[in-house]
Amino acid sequence: MSEFFTGVIREMKKVSWPKRKELTRYTVIVVTTVAIMSLFFAVVDLGISELIRLVLE
Structure with a gap:
């Protein structure tokens, strides 16, 4: 040991x-990249959710 x-x-x-x-x-780059990607996926998620709501109505 x-x-x-x-x-x-x-x-x-x-x-x-x-x-x-x-x-x-490097820390600023990582935090900024994570924030941008989170925002991107949140917008995509909202868009897909709205599209599904429109299709199902």
């Missing part, structure tokens, strides 16, 4: 972590 954690620590030291500026930029 200790060998495993020693290996994990060794490998984590090799990781290239993003700088604060990069991390902030």
Whole structure:
């Protein structure tokens, strides 16, 4: 078990972590993309719901 954690620590030291500026930029990009996609799917869902209501009436 200790060998495993020693290996994990060794490998984590090799990781290239993003700088604060990069991390902030990537976070903004991800949040913006998720918000846009959520809005898109909400509009599509409303459109399909209305279309189904019109067909069923």
